Amino acid sequence: MLKTFPKGGIHPAENKITSSKEIKRMPIPKVVYVPIAQHIGIPSEIIVDRKDKVEIGQVVAKSSGFVSSNIHSPVAGTVTKLDMIVDTSGYKKQCIVIRTDQKNESNFEEPNFPLKKEISMDQKDILKHITDSGIVGLGGATFPSHVKLDLKNDNHVDCLIINGVECEPYLTADHRLMLEKADEIIVGIQILMHALHIQEAVIGIENNKKDAIKALKKAAQSDKRIKVAALQVKYPQGSEKQLIKAIIKREVPKGGLPMDVGIIVHNVGTIFAIYQAVQYDRPLIERVVTVTGKKIENASNFWVKIGTPIKDLVNEVGGIPEGTRKIVNGGPMMGKAIKNTDVPVTKGTSGILVISEDEASRGEPKNCIRCGECVDVCPMGLEPHLLMNLTEKGIYETAANEDIMTCIECGSCSYVCPSHRPLLDYIRFGKSIVKKLNTAKN
Amino acid sequence: MADPIIISASPHIHSARTSKKVMYDVVIALIPAFLVSLYVFGYSAMILTSIAVISCLLFEFLIQKYILKTKVTISDGSALITGILLAFNLPAGLPIWMIIVGSLVAIGVAKLSFGGLGFNIFNPALVGRVFLLVSFPVQMTMWPTAVENNTVIADAVTGATPLGIIKEGLQFGETMTSLSAKIPSNMDMLLGITGGSLGEMSAIALLIGGLYLIIRKVISWHIPVILLATIAIMTSIFWLVNSEQFANPIIHILSGGAILGTFYMATDLVTSPMTKKGMVIFAIGIGIITVVIRLFGAYPEGISFAILIMNAFVPLINKYFKPRRFGSKIKAKIV
Ligand code: SF4
Ligand code: SF4
Numbered sequence: 001m002l003k004t005f006p007k008g009g010i011h012p013a014e015n016k017i018t019s020s021k022e023i024k025r026m027p028i029p030k031v032v033y034v035p036i037a038q039h040i041g042i043p044s045e046i047i048v049d050r051k052d053k054v055e056i057g058q059v060v061a062k063s064s065g066f067v068s069s070n071i072h073s074p075v076a077g078t079v080t081k082l083d084m085i086v087d088t089s090g091y092k093k094q095c096i097v098i099r100t101d102q103k104n105e106s107n108f109e110e111p112n113f114p115l116k117k118e119i120s121m122d123q124k125d126i127l128k129h130i131t132d133s134g135i136v137g138l139g140g141a142t143f144p145s146h147v148k149l150d151l152k153n154d155n156h157v158d159c160l161i162i163n164g165v166e167c168e169p170y171l172t173a174d175h176r177l178m179l180e181k182a183d184e185i186i187v188g189i190q191i192l193m194h195a196l197h198i199q200e201a202v203i204g205i206e207n208n209k210k211d212a213i214k215a216l217k218k219a220a221q222s223d224k225r226i227k228v229a230a231l232q233v234k235y236p237q238g239s240e241k242q243l244i245k246a247i248i249k250r251e252v253p254k255g256g257l258p259m260d261v262g263i264i265v266h267n268v269g270t271i272f273a274i275y276q277a278v279q280y281d282r283p284l285i286e287r288v289v290t291v292t293g294k295k296i297e298n299a300s301n302f303w304v305k306i307g308t309p310i311k312d313l314v315n316e317v318g319g320i321p322e323g324t325r326k327i328v329n330g331g332p333m334m335g336k337a338i339k340n341t342d343v344p345v346t347k348g349t350s351g352i353l354v355i356s357e358d359e360a361s362r363g364e365p366k367n368c369i370r371c372g373e374c375v376d377v378c379p380m381g382l383e384p385h386l387l388m389n390l391t392e393k394g395i396y397e398t399a400a401n402e403d404i405m406t407c408i409e410c411g412s413c414s415y416v417c418p419s420h421r422p423l424l425d426y427i428r429f430g431k432s433i434v435k436k437l438n439t440a441k442n
Numbered sequence: 443m444a445d446p447i448i449i450s451a452s453p454h455i456h457s458a459r460t461s462k463k464v465m466y467d468v469v470i471a472l473i474p475a476f477l478v479s480l481y482v483f484g485y486s487a488m489i490l491t492s493i494a495v496i497s498c499l500l501f502e503f504l505i506q507k508y509i510l511k512t513k514v515t516i517s518d519g520s521a522l523i524t525g526i527l528l529a530f531n532l533p534a535g536l537p538i539w540m541i542i543v544g545s546l547v548a549i550g551v552a553k554l555s556f557g558g559l560g561f562n563i564f565n566p567a568l569v570g571r572v573f574l575l576v577s578f579p580v581q582m583t584m585w586p587t588a589v590e591n592n593t594v595i596a597d598a599v600t601g602a603t604p605l606g607i608i609k610e611g612l613q614f615g616e617t618m619t620s621l622s623a624k625i626p627s628n629m630d631m632l633l634g635i636t637g638g639s640l641g642e643m644s645a646i647a648l649l650i651g652g653l654y655l656i657i658r659k660v661i662s663w664h665i666p667v668i669l670l671a672t673i674a675i676m677t678s679i680f681w682l683v684n685s686e687q688f689a690n691p692i693i694h695i696l697s698g699g700a701i702l703g704t705f706y707m708a709t710d711l712v713t714s715p716m717t718k719k720g721m722v723i724f725a726i727g728i729g730i731i732t733v734v735i736r737l738f739g740a741y742p743e744g745i746s747f748a749i750l751i752m753n754a755f756v757p758l759i760n761k762y763f764k765p766r767r768f769g770s771k772i773k774a775k776i777v
Pocket of ligand 2: 367368369370371372373374375384385416417418419420421423
């Protein structure tokens with residue numbers, strides 16, 4: 001039996017259309033729009049001005065607190081504007097607009113960073129490089145990575161878990177990265193183990209990516225401390241808590257962090273970024289994005305500069321097909337629907353999913369038939385029907401007591417509800433109110 | 443882009459399962475038992491079922507449209523199921539007006555007055571049945587015998603249910619050995635050649651439908667398996683202690699609507715608990731109450747009452763048998 005988390009979960013159609021498509025490099029965009037709030041935490045502080053010339057990898061907005069992150073120019077060019085533009089969230093956010101200066105395209109860009117295995121830096125240097133390089137969780141959470149690595153003295157972390165689950169349907173960015181950069185990922189893991197003095201690492205990969213499992217097993221052959229765990233295909237296994245439970249059977253306590261049970265989790269994409277930052281001093285200025293959809297002609301995976309308008313990506317795969325009703329930044333379960341394709345790719349963009357009419361519209365909500373399916377699938381052991389009901393009636397106190405805040409917003413409940421109840425919509429709303437009430441209390 | 447782009451929150455996909463599909467699966471599961479009832483009771487089965495279904499749908503329509511003035515939901519399949527299940531719980535040949543009254547109670551009182559589908563506490567069909575049983579005990583226990591020739595409408599004169607025969611016999615001092623000649627063989631009960639309500643006849647047909655429901659994941663195995671196991675274990679104990687005074691577990695399982703109640707009414711999504719833990723408690727409760735009523739109460743059957751009684755406990759069960767919250771058992775830090 002393959003490992004998996006015990007309670008709840010669903011298995012939607014995988015639709016991994018692009019899993020055999022090699023990661024292509026997107027042409028360098030003419031203009032990039034670099035938002036200063038790409039991570040969880042405090043937005044970065046802009047340190048360039050209009051008309052400034054910037055180099056590739058130059059810091060254009062610097063970290064403005066512990067839970068914040070540097071932002072680098074993804075291209076060589078000229079800052080044309082500091083503007084407010086609509087980002088994935090649907091709100092206007094401050095953003096640095098840089099026109100690419102093609103002439104100045106340096107070698108920094110072009111490929112051939114041969115595999116560099118020996119780790120020469122010490123712990124402090126490694127952490128500094130990770131902090132300076134603007135690395136955030138690339139699995140979608142965009143939590144600044146250095147925060148997770150700052151273990152202070154009460155370091156009791158004994159296992160590093162690498163998230164290569166990619167449980168969202170359609171997305172294949174991590175899958176391709178694991179196939180194409182297996183050796184680099186292993187070195188990245190070794191860098192972290194070295195920096196954190198951890199003696200055990202496990203890479204969790206769902207069993208629908210057998211080739212990636214094989215590739216990483218092969219790459220890790222010489223290092224007995226690194227294991228690869230093949231996991232049963234089940235959503236939301238990529239969620240930190242579920243992944244830890246699946247792999248090592250520890251349960252992160254309510255309201256706690258993986259660190260509380262001696263674990264640190266990083267996504268494979270993040271690990272690759274760490275490899276680049278430490279071995280080649282390369283900041284995070286690009287990432288792998290899956291551009292996909294059932295009607296998309298040339299769906300594929302791309303290396304994309306941060307700040308590239310989604311429009312460019314969609315054009316690259318043949319444009320928006322007839323009958324498109326929804327464009328999602330991310331996967332179908334947790335991604336965000338965007339208004340238009342002017343929105344730029346950010347550090348958290350793992351995929352662009354184009355959804356057509358037949359899939360896009362939601363069913364009309366009907367009465368709850370109390371079938372209990374939402375309860376069955378909730379990986380957090382919650383009662384979504386009850387939480388929705390309490391939120392609807394405004395009974396937030398009880399909702400808080402029923403652990404509404406522990407909902408990981410995986411959407412499994414809304415996905416299964418045969419009455420098409422917008423469970424997660426209400427739960428999200430309820431959570432935001434409970435959060436406000438809690439801060440008001442303190 | 444000519445079409446408007448939809449902005450809605452995640453998730454952006456759905457399992458494609460709808461409550462309507464769930465309901466129609468239940469209807470499909472009831473077909474084998476309906477066919478058996480047609481074979482056994484002929485036209486009267488057809489008449490009884492049609493009247494119950496039509497009046498359930500009609501009452502739902504009329505009440506929603508003219509009294510509650512809400513959206514009419516008769517196409518969701520739930521009133522259809524109530525109609526069929528009500529019919530299955532009535533004796534063939536019941537006067538038509540009684541069927542209509544039963545439907546009104548089921549739909550109007552048990553379902554819509556609680557707020558409609560999903561808000562009712564008690565299984566509507568069972569409420570309809572029990573109302574009729576209490577109001578018209580004579581007609582409700584007049585079981586027509588099975589007809590050989592299914593074109594003949596059964597006469598509502600003879601026959602009683604196997605459990606009825608046993609209960610009466612034991613009260614008049616007979617023993618199980620002397621009674622065994624009067625009750626149908628196990629095989630007959632399995633196939634449905636026995637006295638009883640319309641749809642509770644054939645255990646086999648009901649089991650086929652029940653299996654279908656489990657395979658289609660409309661119901662889980664917990665309630666049926668545990669309920670039947672409870673009945674079997676309890677009746678076995680009594681039977682082992684005194685096999686002359688108590689019927690054997692096979693008779694208890696195969697008759698008295700045990701299978702019908704177990705697979706189609708105890709498992710009713712709306713009126714059964716949400717969690718598996720809750721379902722186990724619920725099923726054990728129904729099993730115990732059923733056996734107690736059958737052996738010591740006034741009614742030879744009793745599963746209907748047992749289900750309704752446990753229905754009343756469901757809100758409480760849901761409250762105290764919650765799923766275990768992830769991370770609620772705080773472990774010591776691993777050092
Ligand atoms: S309640 Fe939250 S955690 Fe549970 S299934 Fe719904 S979205 Fe996921
Ligand atoms: S899945 Fe939908 S219909 Fe079923 S209990 Fe949950 S909210 Fe109600």
